[in-house]
Amino acid sequence: MTRATRGALALALWACGCVDEPGPTQSNPPTLQAGEPCNWPWASCVDEDSLLWCSEGTWADQTCDEYCAELGPGVSSLGCDVDLDLASPTQLCACEPPTDGCSPGQGACEDNDTISWCTEGWTWTTSSCTEICADQSLLLLGCDAVDDAAICLCTNTGTPCDDAPSVCADGQTLSACEAGLWAAVDCTERCAGPGTCDPGAVGGAACVCGP
Structure with a gap:
């Protein structure tokens, strides 16, 4: 059989559907069916209330509803985002925290010393900022919150040091x-005018005066 004959035969077989078409690729996934094997860490909405996801x-x-309930007590579902294609279950299912609950990652300041943050169980827990700072051998400045995030502000000012080299706490403050x-030195005050903290100054970090 000549090369031309083999080529013509291949085209004929393809046209009549006598040979299999190429299998699905990463960009052309197969139809998802429960119970079928999978190896993708993704999920897909079946409708506005349920999804198929690759589990083991x-x-x-x-x-x-089931997925959100597993995240924590009282966590409910707002439905499945059918506008997304393949994504993680967390992205597809819109989960709503319970009353007086929260979403992981949220934080708040109860007062100057008490910080609250949301656990993986979608519930609030609190800690003392004084204790958090003390664990790092630092002193408390306060609790600072912006929108849904909060942090404990700590400082080494007033804690013991033993002839340790100075460092720049920020662009205008020398920690000496x-x-x-440890003392916080405002470079503008030390310079009685424009001043910055230079971490690369000769002899170690220092206030550098001038514009």
Whole structure:
């Protein structure tokens, strides 16, 4: 059989559907069915209330109500985002925290010393900023919150030091060991005018005066 004959035969077989078409690729996924094997860490909405997701190598069906309830007590579902294609269950199911609950990552300041943050169980827990700072051998400045985030502000000012080299706390503040204690030095005050903290100054970090 000549090359031309083989080519013509191949085209004829393809046209009549006598040979298999190329299999699905990463950009052309197969139809998702519960119970079928899978190896993608993704999920897909079946409708506005449920999804199929790859669980331990098998496509499994689950409602968003069930998925959200597993995240924490009282967590409910607002439905499945059918506008998304393949994504993680967390992205597809819109989960709503319970009354007086929260979403992981949220934080708040109860007062100057008490910080609250949301646990993985979608519930609030609190800690003392004084204790958090003390664990790092630092002193408390306060609790600072912006929108849904909060942090404990700590400082080494007033804590013991032993002839440790100075460091720049920020662009205008020198943290220096003075009389056995860390002290915060405002470079603009030390310079009685424009001044910055230079971490690369000769002899170590220092205030540099001038514009």
